Amino acid sequence: MLEFAILGFLADAPLHGYELRKRVAALTGHIRPIADGTLYPTIKRMERAGLLRRDVQAGQMAAPRHVLTLSPAGHAELLRQLHTPEELFITDENRWFTLLAFLRHLEDPADQAAVLHRRLSFLTRPGSFFWDGERPLRADDFPDDPFRQGLFRIATATSRTEIAWLREMLRSLTR
Amino acid sequence: MLEFAILGFLADAPLHGYELRKRVAALTGHIRPIADGTLYPTIKRMERAGLLRRDVQAGQMAAPRHVLTLSPAGHAELLRQLHTPEELFITDENRWFTLLAFLRHLEDPADQAAVLHRRLSFLTRPGSFFWDGERPLRADDFPDDPFRQGLFRIATATSRTEIAWLREMLRSLTR
DNA sequence: ACTAACATGTAATCTGTTACATGATTGA
């Protein structure tokens, strides 16, 4: 997940770790940035795997910056993950949003459409949150629990908005 | 997270592990159930911690069921976590929804309102997803990237729905 | 002078995953 986001951000421009950390935090939408203890070891691992290159820039800075640049292998890996995302990236809200943020890097609209279509299938198939077996849930399926009613109301609004957007995008991409 | 959900479900009724797994999966909204390798060790840990009791029921079943019952200590722990949730449960979508699903277990409406209020503060404070510094974001802050525009549209709809619901609930709880 | 933000890193730990392992029951 973090590795994927790093690939995505570096595909736009080389960045150093600290900047990467802020961007990931902003994308995730929360105040909570990823922990240092997560970021730097991940960068090191990706460097070892040949996904990125590190150039240390000494100078008038707080500390020497390690500028990270995506390697061709890193770019290929990003495209590969965008092209055929694992189920987790389709079904997990956070991962899906991260994937969306970088989906423009897939050049072929048909490939983009294929990914959106997988998400649409997931959202509309019985068995997900809004279904009790074959029957779609309704707010009054949660009697005497206003909190679960709220939960349902929020989830429904999100789902509806996303499904509408997905259909629009699919129309315009396959046109 | 899983431990919290287990506390919540067992507060309603004693259940065995397999049933618990299905309920957690249904709550999370995804097809993907939690892995066996997560569930049973967690149950064991909670048992050791005195949060729940296990009664093995032999019989005409597929395998002997281990019926799990919340102990008084477990119930106290659930209330404690509901009463003063960590920041993660306020800021992380998944955890927040899980918390909402069990918030009715807090008996005092004032306590419930306090928790909702923390979430409302989080959603409306500058610095979260919808803000660029002090300025609220708009869809055209993402030129040439229809996917990030979609992301923004979905996130905005969710946020608006949730904020509206939170205000309604807070009015009715503090009335 | 002090605090916040910049900038990178390690060690111990927690939480979860996948893969493996076993076996009974129910329905097609």
Add this chain to the structure above:
DNA sequence: TCAATCATGTAACAGATTACATGTTAGT
């Protein structure tokens, strides 16, 4: 008879967290 579902569990590993560790620069 065969597959799906029920039911519980372990071992190895992945990914992330917290706490610790260090030092600079810019603003109040």
